[in-house]
Amino acid sequence: MGRLAELFDPETVAVVGATDREGAVGRAITANLRDRFDGEVVPINPGRDEVLGLECYSDVSSAPPIDLAVVVVPPDAVIDALRDLGEAGTRNVVVITAGFSETGGEGADRERRLRAVADEYDLNVVGPNSLGVMATPNGMNATFGPEHALEGSISFMSQSGAFITAVLDWANEQGIGFQDVVSLGNKAVLDETDFVREWGDDPDTDVIIGYLEDVDDGQGFIEAAREVTDDTPIVLVKSGRTDAGAQAASSHTGAIAGSERAYEAGLEQAGVLRARSVQELFDSARALAGLPEPESDGVAVVTNAGGPGVLTTDAVGDSTLEMAGFTDGTIDRLAEAMPDEANVYNPIDAIGDADVDRFGEALEIALEDPNVGSAVVVAAPTAVLSYDELAETVIDELEAHDTPVVTCLMGGGRAREAEETLRESGIPNYFDPSRAVSGLDALARFRDIRERTVDEPERFDVDRERAREILARAERRDDNRLGVESMELLEAYGIPTPAGEIVDDPDRAREVAESIEDDVVMKIVSPDISHKSDIGGVKVGVPDDEVYDAYEDLVARARNYQPDATILGVQVQEQLDLDAATETIVGMNRDPQFGPLLLFGLGGIFVEILEDTSVRVAPIGEGEARDMIDEIQAAPLLRGARGREPADVEGVVETIQRLSQLVTDFPAILELDVNPLVAGPDGVEAIDLRLTVDPDELADDTEEP
Amino acid sequence: MGRLAELFDPETVAVVGATDREGAVGRAITANLRDRFDGEVVPINPGRDEVLGLECYSDVSSAPPIDLAVVVVPPDAVIDALRDLGEAGTRNVVVITAGFSETGGEGADRERRLRAVADEYDLNVVGPNSLGVMATPNGMNATFGPEHALEGSISFMSQSGAFITAVLDWANEQGIGFQDVVSLGNKAVLDETDFVREWGDDPDTDVIIGYLEDVDDGQGFIEAAREVTDDTPIVLVKSGRTDAGAQAASSHTGAIAGSERAYEAGLEQAGVLRARSVQELFDSARALAGLPEPESDGVAVVTNAGGPGVLTTDAVGDSTLEMAGFTDGTIDRLAEAMPDEANVYNPIDAIGDADVDRFGEALEIALEDPNVGSAVVVAAPTAVLSYDELAETVIDELEAHDTPVVTCLMGGGRAREAEETLRESGIPNYFDPSRAVSGLDALARFRDIRERTVDEPERFDVDRERAREILARAERRDDNRLGVESMELLEAYGIPTPAGEIVDDPDRAREVAESIEDDVVMKIVSPDISHKSDIGGVKVGVPDDEVYDAYEDLVARARNYQPDATILGVQVQEQLDLDAATETIVGMNRDPQFGPLLLFGLGGIFVEILEDTSVRVAPIGEGEARDMIDEIQAAPLLRGARGREPADVEGVVETIQRLSQLVTDFPAILELDVNPLVAGPDGVEAIDLRLTVDPDELADDTEEP
Known part of the structure; x- marks a missing residue:
């Protein structure tokens, strides 16, 4: 466990502002803690001797040592409360009180002071404007919400408190449990990056999920998430994906929204699985929390009903997975075990009169096939099939083969009990075949993330001092823009120019x-x-x-x-021979959250009309630079489609990396466009350049990295 | 009601092959009918006097007049049973018995004989290999499935019987009702087109939904569905969308699969809303069954929780809908009614302490805004908000304004009762904001389908006889291919050539x-x-x-x-001046289900590498031809992007229509490619032509249309 261990596993929790006044937040929190928490609950309120039957202290200094304090005093009293806690040696504080940056003006000022006090006393502060935090192993519900979480291995953070309440109500009904839950509030001190790091170190957290409206420090988040996703999957709903949503998010949180393209690239580079809806978030999380890792992308589908089998096959076609091709041995075994009318190719249709034994046998044979990495059991209700027995069989087969299996026991009431049995063994049952497959898909995508190697950005030998001198010229321009007269900048970074x-x-x-x-x-x-x-x-x-x-x-x-x-x-x-060459564009602009965002595309209509571009957050290594090229639809043109001589793709890869280094070395470069970067068979050359520079930033940047 | 009225509303239903042997299909059907059917149930079995307490007749001729017969005799006896029914004057038959074309060989032959008998006696035959049919108003469950449907206004057809059983079990739990349900089986006689027509004429069917694995007669289906969707929405899951799925579907049903692109175009031209999953099918159907039509695409979102409000806004951004821009009057009214902290712009955040009154007032003000065509109420559970009261308020507001409203009462158990109340008033509640919005989206898309005008294909004055002569030349070629030497074919159809x-x-x-x-x-x-x-x-x-x-x-x-x-x-x-011109391609191939499929794209890399093409099932009118052009990503190039002179787009539109006429006039043309069709500022010219002709088909085609 990391530095926030005590936040989730305190011995003593104080409620600063505890009360037993009906309807008060300070009462709800105290009650939630008193009802379930394994440790000591310490109400603090100068006006009371007792709150909800617990001994109440007049102030922090007179109370016993406090591991975690939950602060619900009025906004004006929060800063003093934090100072008192800091003085008393408390390190972990949740500020429930609202009226900070979310209200603008005075509130924003108050939040700055809160941050200063936290800094002074090295406080881990959640909030302000938080619903609170929960941990299930010790029964700690330090929120004022109406719901207690069930115990499980999913840790959950949310930038919306209401979202937590709603999700817990629903999750309790579905039997989905959590390890820790955090309402992030305004993220004045602790933010998503801190909790990702903390839960990455927590052996009891199998999956990290979150609802985020923004990411405070994109680069820090990428770094933390990359490390964590070596072991622990992260699935996020990031709202404000669309223009309309981003506008709504910004008016809701007051945050300056970064661009969706930066989030898309940044979260992907971070190794985060992104869900587009609450349902997808939990469909993925349930699979990731309970199932082993698939060894390959081949899926076996076992069904008693042709139609649903085809629907499942379509869902596999829509996913990153593929239908497993069975070996001849598997087909022979299936042919022997199944009736003549059955389909022994994938999807296996054990036909409508299949009982549990036949279903189980088909599943077992499929799981023993070396080409099968995971399986979906899709069943329609029939007179001869007991869903309850089928659930037991699926559990046995999964355990015997350590291969992930999900189920789609179609129907309503008659599937409920079996669903419960499966859930207890970590096997999610989904109503819809497409959701079942998307659960398996999340497992495979996370395996790919775990297995990927993100190469370190190469440090090319460049003339940084010369580059700085050229950039400094911008100071003499009204608009801070530099153009083709600054091509030496590219030369200084080893990028060929004519x-x-x-x-x-x-x-x-x-x-x-x-x-x-x-x-x-x-x-x-x-x-x-x-x-x-x-x-x-x-x-x-x-x-x-x-x-x-x-x-x-x-x-x-x-x-x-x-x-x-x-x-x-x-x-x-x-004058270059452009007939055999392809014009490309490499650009950069700075995203408020993620920093330098590199863009690559082919010139002219490809960028302007077809919008065929790829982006990455810099700095990037060779692999990511190459991915930027391969990702665009028109990539085959560079690689020599339609009888053309292939362009020097390696030259483009290197140029993208060198530009990545340039924009990383100089935060003063606000925007940059190399357009065109001409890629011919024998090399690349940058023909034109435009950039915008912030000279003030340049003055600050005097250190070599 | 149409010609199948008696199939769903018979006075007398016979079960040919009725029995009371435990586990027999003939027993299950008889029992299902006896338990609920309002009319008379007539078991027929030569070996029994009584079945399940009902008087049993030895044969059809001795039984009372039969409106609908359900046939469950062994495969070999089915043809005779149909003949007996035909002789006795029965017009409607459901053949449950399997062992027909789905088994190939002998079964396929048996199915041909079944079709011949049906033809001879003008029988409306459902199946064979069907689960049966249901109608809820008269309580007729003529299936052997374990589920009875609830009454409702959705009529449902499925090419998979298992799918019906699964869906009914689930729908009963969800409180979703049906009007008629048909298991299509092998579709030897009646197919999807027949039921679309029938339900289109049925005043009690508000929505037609279906699960299909293929469409038998694409052109007939398009024609029928276009008429029906003037009033009644059709939502279909068509499986076999993906390559893997198509292969699985074909091995499951033995049908020759048409191409997914043909289905995509054909179903869209037919006015069908296509669902990608079972869940989407019902999310759409529930909205279409219960809600009024939205007058505009503007959506108002009313919430007590910022985060879910942003998620809903994202979902609107993903859909074809848009966030409504409120009038100044609306904003003033909201500002007056809501507390200061509330957000009075869309999404309206009535904030966490909103009770039902505030929620209702916000919704009322929103629905009175002229820019609002529909609304989503998104609520997180709080201590001050009663979901049950909120449900009543939403119902009142919907009724008062006749504007569609859907709800997303987030949470689990605490939303159940309210959900039930809403459902009774036809308002779907969805767990996930994205599903709520997709329900509204289906309403708006159906409104667009209702409002669209599909123009009649123009009949150009062409030289059909000359075209036939040119096509006849293919007979003298080994491979039935014609090339540039047949450019007169285009001239005969008024398409310019150099x-x-x-x-x-x-x-x-x-x-x-x-x-x-x-x-x-x-x-x-x-x-x-x-x-x-x-x-x-x-x-x-x-x-x-x-x-x-x-x-x-x-x-x-x-x-x-x-x-x-x-x-x-x-x-x-x-020699044409190609510098100012754009090369385009118009092609055609014949799909086994939908017939002539036209393709349009720009030449070279646009088709080959970017795969930027549009397709339509011919014949098409001017609007659809123009849509084919506008749909491709590179369309701006034709319309004069980047300083180019605009090409003669009208010339391309006309050429596509003339080719549509050509391939419709001559089914003998199996494939055709005009590549390139050069479009310059002053006109278009076809430069090259290839086509494949079936001379036998040409010989058959001697009639003018």
């Missing part, structure tokens, strides 16, 4: 052109002219002897277009 | 080239050479004075490549 330079007189232009073997491309360079082509500011295929005149002409056109434009010069650049 | 012709001597080539203003394109024409470019069989930009030599060269290259190739000549064609 030969050439930006010159400010026509003679030098000619010298540069002569140093380049073929004809050149010439472009006007001005921060004030963004659409160069539109004003005739680009000339391609210029032979050496025309370079002088071309220079004069480009400058004249720019002046003509905008007399007061700042003209930095003319870029004279090697 | 100027030029196929010539068989170099002088004529030159004449043709001279008649064309610019340079020409020349291509070798040979059914034996499919990749012309690869062998140098295409020359572009040929000036008139080089045409003669080019002809000789093309023929020489072809001979050189394949000495025995049939060379039909050389195509001399106007």
Whole structure:
């Protein structure tokens, strides 16, 4: 257990603001604790000697030592209460009281002070504006909610207290149990990252689930979750997925919402399984909490009814799993064991008159097939089939083969008792075949997460000092934007750019052109002219002897277009053979929660019209850079589809990594676009660059990492 | 009611093969009928005087007149039983007996004979291999299943009998009722199209739902469903959606599966709402059965809990609905009625201490907003909120405003009673906000289906006789394939092709080239050479004075490549300006269930790599042709994205319609590809054509439509 062990397993819990006034929150908490908690409950209230039959103390200093304090005093009294607790040596506090940052203005100020006190005394604070916390092994219900959780191995955090109440009511009916439950409240001190770390260290937590509206520190969360998911699955509902939802979440919590694309990438990189609905959250959690890990993606379906068998097969087709192909041995064994009319291929249809023995035999033969990693038992009610006996058989088979099996005993009342039996052995029963398969799918996806290796971002040998100098130029620009004149920035980070330079007189232009073997491309360079082509500011295929005149002409056109434009010069650049090359784009913008978000796509219509892009939170390693390329639909074009020569994909992979390093090294880079990055058969070259820099941030960033 | 009225509302039901032998199907059916049926039950069995206390007749001829007969005799006796029933004047028969086409071979033959007898006597036959039929108003349970359905307004057909048993058990627990239930069995005579028509005419059926593994006659089904869905929604689970599922379905039913893309297009064109799972089927059906139609897509969310409110907003974002924007008046009224901390924008958060009155007031104000077409009430359990009272309030508000409202009373046991109250008023309560929204979404999607106008396919004035002559050429080809030499086929149907012709001597080539203003394109024409470019069989930009030599060269290259190739000549064609044009593809193949399936996409990578295509079952009208274009992701390219001149989209729309007419006029065309159909700013032209023809089919097709 981690540093929050005492929060969930205290010997003594104080309720600061305890009361026996009917309807008061301080009473509900005291009552919940008194009714079930194994340890000592210490009410604290200066106006009372006794609360709900427990001895009440006037203040923290006069009370016995307190491991965990639950604070329900009015908002103005919270800071003092925390200070008293800190002085008295208490380390763990849950602040139930509302009226902090969620109310804005004064409340936000109060929350800052709360954070300062917590810092001063090194307090683990849950909340404020929390429903409370629960732990089932010691019966601690330190919430003011009406529900007690059943004991189980799922630990649950929620940014909505109401959600906890609703879920517990439903979970109790379903027989789903929990280890710890936390209502995160405003997350002034402890947030999702802390609980992920804590539960990752808790041997009694098999699955971590959560309802989140935002993630405070995206990078910290990714790091923590990556470690934890080596053993323990994390399944989250992150609300505000859609534009409408994000707007609602932001008005609800006051949080600045990061972009959904950043969450999608960040949570995936963190190894989190994401559920789109409450139902999916628990369908996954139940499977992950109770079942062994599937060794392969092959699913066997065993049924007594053709139709539901087909529906289950469709659900497998929709998932990341696949129907197992049986070995010849399996098929022979099934053919021998089953009647002639049965289907011995997958899905196995033991047909309508199958009793428990035939069902069990089919399941056993399937589970012994080396291609079967998991199984779904799908049954329709018949006169000859006892669901209760079938449940026992499924439990035996699962235990004998240590292979995950879920059931879909279709029907209502007649499945209830069997469902209960199965649940006690950790086997979830689902009403709908598609939900049964999605439970198995969660197991397989978590196995993949456990098995994946996330390679460390490579540190390329770069010229960081030179990059800093170039970025510092932005300070002299009104809009903090840099353009093609800063291509050396890319060179400093080892990213190839075409030969050439930006010159400010026509003679030098000619010298540069002569140093380049073929004809050149010439472009006007001005921060004030963004659409160069539109004003005739680009000339391609210029032979050496025309370079002088071309220079004069480009400058004249720019002046003509905008007399007061700042003209930095003319870029004279090697002309690339674009026929055999593919234009790609690598971009970055900073997400408020996750930081640098890299984007990759092919140029032109692919990004603008087809929106065919992939994103990752930087820094990333080689594998993730390669995934960014493979993920886009148009990837085959880069890899040489339709008779094209394959582009230098490895060059693109490396460029993405080098840009990842650049934007990680310099938080001052707010936005960056390399567009296009041309990928030809023999290499890649960055042709154009735009970025926005925050010079203040640059000043802060004086340390090498 | 339609021609099957008597099937569901008979006065007399006979059980042919009735028995009181324990465990026999003939007993189960007789018992189910005897227990509940309002009419007369007539057991027929030559060996008994009485079955389960009912007078038993030795044969059909000696029995009283029979409106509906349920046949459970052995397979060999079924045909005679049908004949006897036909002779006795019975029109409606359910054949429970199995051992027909589902067993192949002899069974398939038996099914053909069954069909012949049904035809001879004009019998409405359900099955064979059916679980039976049910109708709830008269208490008729003519199945051998263990469940009786509750009464309701949903009529339900299923191609799987087991599925019916499972669903009824579950539905009874959920309080979901049915009007009629049919187990379709092998669909030898009556199929889904018949029941869709029947229930479409039934004033007591509000919603038609079904589980189907295939659709027998796609075109007939589309026609029937389009009519029915003017009033009555149809929601279907069609299994075998995925490749794995289709394979499983085909091995289960022996049906030749059509392609999923054909089903997807065909069912959508038919106006069917498609559910992906059993749960979605009933979530939709419950909303459609009980709620009024939403006037707009704006959804109001009313909650006492921020988090679930955000989740619901996400679900709205995922659906085809949108969050309603409230008028200023609504916001003022809400601000007055709600406490300061409440959120009066959508989602309305009446906050945790909201009682029923506040909840009701918020809902009332929301429903009076002109932008609100439907509402979701999302509640978390609190001490101050009575779910039972909330249910009554929701019912009152729905009735007062005739606007659909669904609820999501989160939690388990404490929501049960309220759920029951709501259900009795036709309001579905859902556990998960996403399911609540998907219920409303089904209402809105059905409203759109009701309101849509499917325009009649236009009949263009074409030269059908000439087309037939050209198609007849395929008879002289080994592989029944026609190519570019048959471009006149397109001309006969009014589809523009470039100027030029196929010539068989170099002088004529030159004449043709001279008649064309610019340079020409020349291509070798040979059914034996499919990749012309690869062998140098295409020359572009040929000036008139080089045409003669080019002809000789093309023929020489072809001979050189394949000495025995049939060379039909050389195509001399106007060279189009392709720079300003976009290449598109229009194709067709025939689906075994739905017939001609049209495909549209942009050429090259768009079809081959991005798989960006749209499909429709032909014939189609102008609106559907235009939808085919708008549906592809790359459509903006045709409409003039990124500074391009817009292509002649109307020309593409018309070409798709003309091809639709062509493939409908000639079922002999098995496959057709116009690739490319070049769309420029000033018009479209078909450049190349391939098709496969079945000459036998052509011979049959001698009638004008």
